[in-house]
Amino acid sequence: MGEVSAGEPERREARDEAGERELGEARDEAGEPVIATRALTKRYRGGQLAVDGLDLTVPAGSVFGFLGPNGSGKTTTIRMLMGLIEPTSGTARVLGQPMPRATRAVLPHVGALIEGPALYGFLSGRDNLIRYDSADPSADPRTRRARVAAALDRVGLTAAAGKKAKAYSLGMKQRLGLAAALLQPRRLLVLDEPTNGLDPQGMREIRSLVRELASDGTTVFLSSHLLDEIEQVCTHAAVMAQGRLITQGPVGELSAGARGRLVVTTPDPAEAARVLKEQGVGDVVVADDRVTGEPPDRDLAEVNAALVTAGVRVRGFTVQRASLEDAFVALTGEGFDVAG
Amino acid sequence: MSRAEPSAPQGRGELRDRPQTARARRTTFRATLLRNELLTTFRRWRTVALLAVLAAVPVLVGIAVKIETGDGSSADGGGGGPAFISQITNNGLFLVFTALAATLPFFLPMAVGVVAGDAIAGEANSGTLRYLLVAPAGRSRLLITKYATVVIFCLAATLVVAVSALTVGALLFPLGDLTTISGTQISFAEGLGRALLIALAVAASLIGVAALGLFVSTLTGSGIAAMATTVGLLITVQILDQIPQLHVLQPYFFSHYWLSFADLMREPVYWDDLAKNLGLQALYAAVFGSAAWARFTAKDITA
Ligand SMILES: Nc1ncnc2c1ncn2[C@@H]1O[C@H](COP(=O)(O)OP(=O)(O)OP(=O)(O)O)[C@@H](O)[C@H]1O
Ligand SMILES: [Mg+2]
Numbered sequence: 001m002g003e004v005s006a007g008e009p010e011r012r013e014a015r016d017e018a019g020e021r022e023l024g025e026a027r028d029e030a031g032e033p034v035i036a037t038r039a040l041t042k043r044y045r046g047g048q049l050a051v052d053g054l055d056l057t058v059p060a061g062s063v064f065g066f067l068g069p070n071g072s073g074k075t076t077t078i079r080m081l082m083g084l085i086e087p088t089s090g091t092a093r094v095l096g097q098p099m100p101r102a103t104r105a106v107l108p109h110v111g112a113l114i115e116g117p118a119l120y121g122f123l124s125g126r127d128n129l130i131r132y133d134s135a136d137p138s139a140d141p142r143t144r145r146a147r148v149a150a151a152l153d154r155v156g157l158t159a160a161a162g163k164k165a166k167a168y169s170l171g172m173k174q175r176l177g178l179a180a181a182l183l184q185p186r187r188l189l190v191l192d193e194p195t196n197g198l199d200p201q202g203m204r205e206i207r208s209l210v211r212e213l214a215s216d217g218t219t220v221f222l223s224s225h226l227l228d229e230i231e232q233v234c235t236h237a238a239v240m241a242q243g244r245l246i247t248q249g250p251v252g253e254l255s256a257g258a259r260g261r262l263v264v265t266t267p268d269p270a271e272a273a274r275v276l277k278e279q280g281v282g283d284v285v286v287a288d289d290r291v292t293g294e295p296p297d298r299d300l301a302e303v304n305a306a307l308v309t310a311g312v313r314v315r316g317f318t319v320q321r322a323s324l325e326d327a328f329v330a331l332t333g334e335g336f337d338v339a340g
Numbered sequence: 341m342s343r344a345e346p347s348a349p350q351g352r353g354e355l356r357d358r359p360q361t362a363r364a365r366r367t368t369f370r371a372t373l374l375r376n377e378l379l380t381t382f383r384r385w386r387t388v389a390l391l392a393v394l395a396a397v398p399v400l401v402g403i404a405v406k407i408e409t410g411d412g413s414s415a416d417g418g419g420g421g422p423a424f425i426s427q428i429t430n431n432g433l434f435l436v437f438t439a440l441a442a443t444l445p446f447f448l449p450m451a452v453g454v455v456a457g458d459a460i461a462g463e464a465n466s467g468t469l470r471y472l473l474v475a476p477a478g479r480s481r482l483l484i485t486k487y488a489t490v491v492i493f494c495l496a497a498t499l500v501v502a503v504s505a506l507t508v509g510a511l512l513f514p515l516g517d518l519t520t521i522s523g524t525q526i527s528f529a530e531g532l533g534r535a536l537l538i539a540l541a542v543a544a545s546l547i548g549v550a551a552l553g554l555f556v557s558t559l560t561g562s563g564i565a566a567m568a569t570t571v572g573l574l575i576t577v578q579i580l581d582q583i584p585q586l587h588v589l590q591p592y593f594f595s596h597y598w599l600s601f602a603d604l605m606r607e608p609v610y611w612d613d614l615a616k617n618l619g620l621q622a623l624y625a626a627v628f629g630s631a632a633w634a635r636f637t638a639k640d641i642t643a
């Protein structure tokens with residue numbers, strides 16, 4: 001990877017030697033989080049409070065899912081982490097360095113896809129990548145062509161590399177944006193809804209790409225609404241709603257928080273519902289031949305025995321594990337409307 | 341550039357395992373953005389179209405003069421028209437001066453205004469600005485690169501007009517020794533030298549508009565709005581420069597000394613207004629360059 005030495009004085013990118021030493025230390029100290037924010041707040045100029053007192057911790061080596069309904073402040077958070085906008089208050093550290101002050105030292109180690117790809121329509125896919133690579137002062141021009149070719153290959157765009165970007169489909173643009181994030185080996189990859197516009201095959205490729213990168217030690221910070229996507233690849237997740245962080249932690253713990261549901265399949269649903277209520281099952285719902293409810297604290301074998309004793313013919317008796325979606329809905333509410 | 345240098349020997353990891361050539365390489369790496377920016381700018385269809393329009397002006401003027409004088413009558417009868425136009429029939433080199441005088445008030449600065457206005461705002465508009473910044477291009481570095489590109493465009497646009505005029509002039513009219521405004525004779529070779537100097541003076545006259553356009557470009561997220569504003573300002577200033585009541589302000593209008601380039605055709609050359617023009621352009625570059633920097637380095641990039 002390239003060097004990080006800075007050049008002309010920059011207001012945003014002003015950086016001192018102490019800062020540079022810190023970057024080295026952060027690398028050595030495995031325990032330091034890759035992203036850490038303290039009371040991070042952003043109020044846009046229009047007065048909109050988009051992010052409100054965010055304390056986010058992304059452990060090194062994790063695949064971190066960043067969840068939240070539309071308008072909950074995910075992109076705003078990412079913009080602050082990337083030094084594109086100044087926080088109203090609070091601090092953000094990326095790779096152990098303060099942002100936006102240390103953009104120049106930090107960002108060469110970060111690949112990002114923010115709010116979808118943005119391309120020069122009049123340039124070919126390859127020339128787009130060459131342009132973005134030239135913008136990085138730490139990127140070696142001698143290896144540029146090879147790195148661009150490798151990135152194109154990685155996202156499956158080699159065949160379309162010579163085509164003008166304006167002739168790309170949405171999914172191809174998304175892939176090219178992803179390729180730009182992969183021009184160099186990165187320590188952190190920030191992907192804001194990376195599977196937007198991709199076909200199922202493309203989504204699977206992204207998932208396997210994310211896993212592959214993660215196994216190489218890259219920390220991946222992934223924002224998405226697609227919960228099963230998060231559930232499939234992420235080790236950790238955080239949930240935002242209306243600018244606030246609702247919860248964060250390992251994915252297993254999050255979905256464990258929402259309890260599973262007991263599902264009984266039977267041709268005698270009415271009788272089954274009565275017995276289940278007797279046995280202490282809460283929130284019993286009957287739908288055709290399925291009776292569901294919140295499992296009681298007692299041994300479920302006894303519940304099943306009680307059903308059989310009461311003459312209920314049981315076809316199926318299972319506890320459905322709560323999905324991340326259940327957890328998400330439980331945390332952010334069912335309402336579809338975007339908070340203003 | 342040297343602030344981080346002393347710490348290089350104690351560095352660890354792959355961040356700086358190539359300390360010896362670091363300085364040399366850093367300079368090359370720096371320049372790659374400018375090279376790419378120039379390539380990107382001059383490969384755009386829009387830039388090519390602007391240059392094509394500029395190249396067409398001398399062709400039209402040359403043909404018009406040729407037709408007008410085709411019946412043997414001399415062109416200087418009518419009077420008026422751009423400077424030097426009456427001399428073209430005697431010497432094709434004068435088409436260079438005429439073409440520059442004809443394009444400097446509007447076509448050239450408009451082309452510069454379009455390129456400068458679009459420099460930052462166009463990138464913001466298409467969203468590519470955020471990716472350049474997370475690359476990380478560095479805000480100051482990007483702004484300096486953009487300004488350098490616009491200034492190079494000023495030179496390129498002026499040279500396109502001059503070269504096109506010289507070609508057309510050589511094809512349609514005789515070439516030879518020429519008479520200066522002061523009435524003295526100079527050789528064709530010296531005349532060519534003067535033409536080059538004039539082209540440089542014209543290109544330098546555009547530096548102020550370039551800085552103004554770049555500043556406007558940092559104010560908005562719409563390339564079209566920035567281009568329109570810059571061209572609008574250009575027209576406004578030209579009109580205000582004609583209103584006698586504003587004579588106190590006029591020396592500060594970026595276009596006020598533009599026609600001073602004709603003084604290079606005097607013998608001896610009259611430098612006063614040329615120097616004032618250069619000073620004024622430098623002032624505009626300093627003022628609006630700083631304003632653009634202050635704005636751009638503190639701006640929230642949300643597009
Ligand atoms: N440039 C801006 N100026 C003013 N307000 C903004 C701006 N960008 C976003 N907002 C507001 O900030 C809030 C958070 O927006 P943000 O884009 O961060 O949401 P998000 O979580 O990324 O949503 P989505 O899932 O739809 O991408 C919203 O209420 C939005 O209206
Ligand atoms: Mg978003």
